[in-house]
Amino acid sequence: MNVIEIEDVHKAYEDVAVLRGVSLNVTRGTVYGLLGPNGSGKTTLIHVMLGFLRPDRGTLRVLGSNQLQRIDGRVGYVPERLRYHTRYTAREYLHYLGRFSNLSGAALSSRINAELGAVGLAAVADRQLSTFSRGMLQRIGIAQALLSEPELLLIDEPTSGLDPGGQHDVIALLDRVRTRGCTIFIATHFLDEAELLCDRIGVLHAGRIAAETEMHMLRGPGGSVVITVEALPPGMAETLASLSPAVRCTGQEITLAPNTPALQARVLRALLDGGVAILGLVPQHRPIEEFYLRAVRGEKAPDRTSQVVEPSPDAIVPPPPGPSGTGDTLLRELLSREEGRQRSEPESDA
Amino acid sequence: MSALHRTLQFAVFTLIEYLRSGRIMVEALATAAAFYLLFRRWTTPMAPEYFFSTVGLFTLGLTFYTGSAILALGDRPPGYVLLARRLGRGPYLLGLYTAILAVTWGVYGVICLLVAATNPVEGLDLRGWLLGTAPLLLNLALLAALLTLLSPIVLPTPWRLAVLALVALAFSGSLIGGPTMASLPVPVAVGLDVLRTVLSTPLLPAFTGFAISVSRDYSGVSIAIPVAQLFLVIGMLALAVYTFARRELIFSS
Numbered sequence: 001m002n003v004i005e006i007e008d009v010h011k012a013y014e015d016v017a018v019l020r021g022v023s024l025n026v027t028r029g030t031v032y033g034l035l036g037p038n039g040s041g042k043t044t045l046i047h048v049m050l051g052f053l054r055p056d057r058g059t060l061r062v063l064g065s066n067q068l069q070r071i072d073g074r075v076g077y078v079p080e081r082l083r084y085h086t087r088y089t090a091r092e093y094l095h096y097l098g099r100f101s102n103l104s105g106a107a108l109s110s111r112i113n114a115e116l117g118a119v120g121l122a123a124v125a126d127r128q129l130s131t132f133s134r135g136m137l138q139r140i141g142i143a144q145a146l147l148s149e150p151e152l153l154l155i156d157e158p159t160s161g162l163d164p165g166g167q168h169d170v171i172a173l174l175d176r177v178r179t180r181g182c183t184i185f186i187a188t189h190f191l192d193e194a195e196l197l198c199d200r201i202g203v204l205h206a207g208r209i210a211a212e213t214e215m216h217m218l219r220g221p222g223g224s225v226v227i228t229v230e231a232l233p234p235g236m237a238e239t240l241a242s243l244s245p246a247v248r249c250t251g252q253e254i255t256l257a258p259n260t261p262a263l264q265a266r267v268l269r270a271l272l273d274g275g276v277a278i279l280g281l282v283p284q285h286r287p288i289e290e291f292y293l294r295a296v297r298g299e300k301a302p303d304r305t306s307q308v309v310e311p312s313p314d315a316i317v318p319p320p321p322g323p324s325g326t327g328d329t330l331l332r333e334l335l336s337r338e339e340g341r342q343r344s345e346p347e348s349d350a
Numbered sequence: 351m352s353a354l355h356r357t358l359q360f361a362v363f364t365l366i367e368y369l370r371s372g373r374i375m376v377e378a379l380a381t382a383a384a385f386y387l388l389f390r391r392w393t394t395p396m397a398p399e400y401f402f403s404t405v406g407l408f409t410l411g412l413t414f415y416t417g418s419a420i421l422a423l424g425d426r427p428p429g430y431v432l433l434a435r436r437l438g439r440g441p442y443l444l445g446l447y448t449a450i451l452a453v454t455w456g457v458y459g460v461i462c463l464l465v466a467a468t469n470p471v472e473g474l475d476l477r478g479w480l481l482g483t484a485p486l487l488l489n490l491a492l493l494a495a496l497l498t499l500l501s502p503i504v505l506p507t508p509w510r511l512a513v514l515a516l517v518a519l520a521f522s523g524s525l526i527g528g529p530t531m532a533s534l535p536v537p538v539a540v541g542l543d544v545l546r547t548v549l550s551t552p553l554l555p556a557f558t559g560f561a562i563s564v565s566r567d568y569s570g571v572s573i574a575i576p577v578a579q580l581f582l583v584i585g586m587l588a589l590a591v592y593t594f595a596r597r598e599l600i601f602s603s
Contacts, residue, residue, distance in 0.1 A: 050434050052599035077434035083427040085363075087370040096363050100356065100437040144431065 002061075003028045003152050003183040004049065009058035010207075011044055018044045020207030021058070026200075031184040033198035033215070035191070035292055040204045042187035043080060046154050049185075050077060063151060073101055076145030076182075080156040082137040086129040090121055090140050093129060094147060101148040115143040119173060135166030142173060146180075153177070153184045159193055171196055191288050201288075203295035211295035218287040224257035225264060226284060230277035239270055252279075259283070353441050360437060360445030364423060365452055373419050374453070377412060381457050384408050389465050395472040396465070402482045402564045405461055406489065413454045413490050417497035420450045425503045425602050439595045443498065447587065450494045455487055481566040485559040488579035492556050495586035502602065504594045520549035555579040 004026035011019040018041040026032040036042050047053045049062050060066060063074050085093060091112060098108040116122045119139040124132070129140060138158060145153055158174060159167040167190075174197055178184060188194060194201050195215070202212040229252055237249040243266050248255045254271075256263055271278060368374060388404050389396065424446040433442060462479070465471060474482075500510050522542075531539050555578035562568065562575050 047430075047599070050430075052430065052433070054598055073436040075434065077431060079427065079430050081427070084431060085367055085428045087367050096359070097431070097435060099359050100432060100435040102436050141431075148435070 001028050002026060003063055004032075004185060005059075005061040006045075006049075007059045009045070009048065009055045009060055011041070011048060011053060011055050017207055019048070019055070022204065022207070022209055023058075024202055024209050024212065026183060026185055028183050029181055030199040031178050031186065031197050033194035033201040034185065034187045034204055035189060035194055035201055035295075036187070036204035037189055037296060041207060042189075042204055043156055045204070046077075046156050046185070046187055049154060050075065073148060074151045076148065076150035076153045078138075078141045078145045078153070078155040078158060080160060080187075082134055082141065082161070084129055084137060084141060084144075086132075086137075089126050089128050090116060090132075090143075091125040093140065094144055097144050098147050103148060111147055111149075115146050118146070118176070119143045120169075133166070135162050135169055138162060138166065138170050139173060142170070142177065146177065149182075151182055153182055155184065155186045157188055158186065159188070159190055167193075191286070191292060195286075195288050203292055205296045205298070210298065211291060213291065215288075218291055224255060224284040225259040226280075226282050227254040227256070227267065227271070227278060228252055228280040228282075229254065229271065230279060232276060233274060236270070236274050236276065239274070240267060243267060243270065257284075353438065356437055356441040357444045357448060360432070360441055361448035361452065364420060364445055364449040367423060368420060368449065368453070371423075376419075377416060377453060377457055380412060380415075381460055385461060385464050389461065389469060391469040396469055398471050398474045398478060398482065398566070399564050401465065401471045401474070402486060402566075403560075405458065406486050406560055406563055408461075409454055409458050409486070409490055410493060412457055413450070413493045414497070416453045416457075417450045417494050420446055420453070421497060421501040421503070422602075425501065427601050427603065429601050430599070433599065439599075440591045443504070443591055443594045444587065447494060447498050447590075450497070451491060454490050454494065458483075458487065458490070478566055481568065482563045484563075485576050485579060486563040488576055488583065489556055489559045489563070491583045492559070492579055492586070495583045495590070499586050499590040499593075503599075504590050504597065506597075516549050517553070519545060520553055522546065552582060555582050 002025045004024070006022055006024050009019050009022045010017070022041075022045060024032075024034075034042050034045065044053065048055050048060060088096070094112045094115065095108065098104070098111060103111060112125075113122070116125050119142055121136060121139055121143065124136070129137065132140065142155075142158075145155070155174070159170050162170060171193060174184070174186075178197065184197075186193065186197060195218070198215045200212070200214050201218075202209045204210070231252065232249065232254075240247045240249055240254060244256075244263050246256055246258055246260075246263060247267060248257070254267065256267060268278075388408070389401070424442070429442070433439065462483075471479075498504065500513060502510070505513065531542070534542070555575055558572075558575045559579045562572055
């Protein structure tokens with residue numbers, strides 16, 4: 001069943017058209033990521049879904065209802081740019097928001113304690129929000145959205161403006177939230193966020209969903225990989241080149257293009273067996289990045305009949321990360337060996 | 351939770367934020383200054399007419415500030431988080447309105463208590479105070495309702511300007527009168543006169559309310575004045591809630 005059904009929605013601010021025929025569906029229990037550059041209309045679409053704005057044209061059903069102002073209790077909303085009433089303590093703020101969601105008494109207190117604990121703010125529950133860091137404010141935003149145990153969570157730019165630590169905390173928190181089973185709709189322009197959290201993504205560009213796909217189609221090591229090594233012993237370049245025509249050796253760099261987990265595993269195994277010190281392994285074009293850029297550049301006409309736009313035909317779309325023994329595991333093995341070697345060196349020096 | 355309960359809850363929520371933001375210091379300082387300048391013990395005893403007319407004008411002026419400040423609090427993006435819940439747009443707007451009344455009526459109450467304690471009004475008993483207070487408080491409610499209706503979250507700018515123009519036209523009698531009216535072509539003068547009469551009728555309860563609070567004379571049909579004030583307040587608020595519920599919600603950034 002679809003929790004969100006949007007069909008040909010148009011919205012303009014005076015003469016400026018922001019949404020020009022957006023259509024998308026979000027299935028119950030999934031995490032949908034709406035990607036798009038700043039100003040592409042992501043927030044506008046969320047505000048339309050919340051009933052704050054009316055579409056000029058098109059149909060929209062959220063949780064089976066087109067009376068959008070009446071579904072408010074079943075939807076949790078995390079706004080962009082940490083817009084909260086900061087003159088309250090965290091507990092007071094959640095208390096009032098709980099009251100506005102028809103919660104009260106012991107049930108409300110219990111929900112507040114549970115959510116403050118879940119977002120890791122129980123220890124600062126009685127501190128005023130104005131003293132919170134941006135990361136903490138975003139966590140209180142998620143707590144308030146979850147307070148009434150909503151069926152649908154609408155999250156607008158959850159990590160925007162946060163430092164890397166704050167971004168990591170919020171993504172980890174949202175990863176835990178998705179296990180609760182509620183449907184989540186995230187608007188973001190951070191690809192990492194979408195890659196880590198979403199089951200399906202759509203790219204909003206020029207007022208339309210320019211491309212849409214299942215996220216598992218885009219996960220994996222990437223279209224190509226460059227492995228940097230200290231130095232290749234004589235004959236190693238030929239050995240590697242013999243593994244596949246996709247392997248090219250140039251000085252200290254070994255390029256796998258296109259890359260696959262199996263090929264990456266074989267190359268790493270050969271380097272490992274040859275005693276070559278590996279300095280780095282960098283995926284060159286992440287499929288999600290390529291998918292996104294192609295969509296916003298309009299390099300490929302979106303196939304709206306199938307609702308799924310495949311990544312570029314020349315990019316290899318690998319399956320999800322493979323079992324142990326593939327490149328990922330070997331890389332970890334290499335790194336742990338390297339760490340062990342570094343630890344043993346000072347001892348031998350002594 | 352009923353709409354009334356939600357309205358009161360949101361009014362308390364707004365008042366707490368207003369107090370903690372420190373904006374209330376303006377009201378506190380203005381009240382202290384007004385008391386010192388206008389109502390402290392003087393050489394002659396204070397007459398009821400002086401008290402009601404002075405406190406009436408002071409609280410009306412203060413309502414402009416308080417109303418604008420509280421409505422500005424409601425016109426900020428954090429409001430989206432509240433309205434995404436079950437609060438509802440009606441209780442949201444009426445909660446802001448109730449918060450304005452709580453502050454302005456509270457200021458009036460504080461002035462009355464200070465005056466009663468330090469410089470009692472000569473010849474004013476409890477009955478007389480109640481008769482003067484009722485239309486005065488209703489006038490404050492009327493002004494607060496007008497400010498709510500004219501706030502940016504309720505009416506878009508062109509509509510606000512149109513309403514203000516109509517109010518200005520209703521008040522234009524003191525500016526365009528006598529010789530000016532006589533110099534106008536007859537159809538224009540008659541048309542303007544009709545417009546003024548029509549437009550000023552809704553404002554009549556406000557003017558007469560002020561007069562009755564000063565005179566406390568409820569003889570004849572004067573008893574209808576507070577009732578008219580009350581209906582005007584309800585009418586304005588109903589219009590504001592109706593408009594706000596149907597407006598697209600775009601808070602000021």
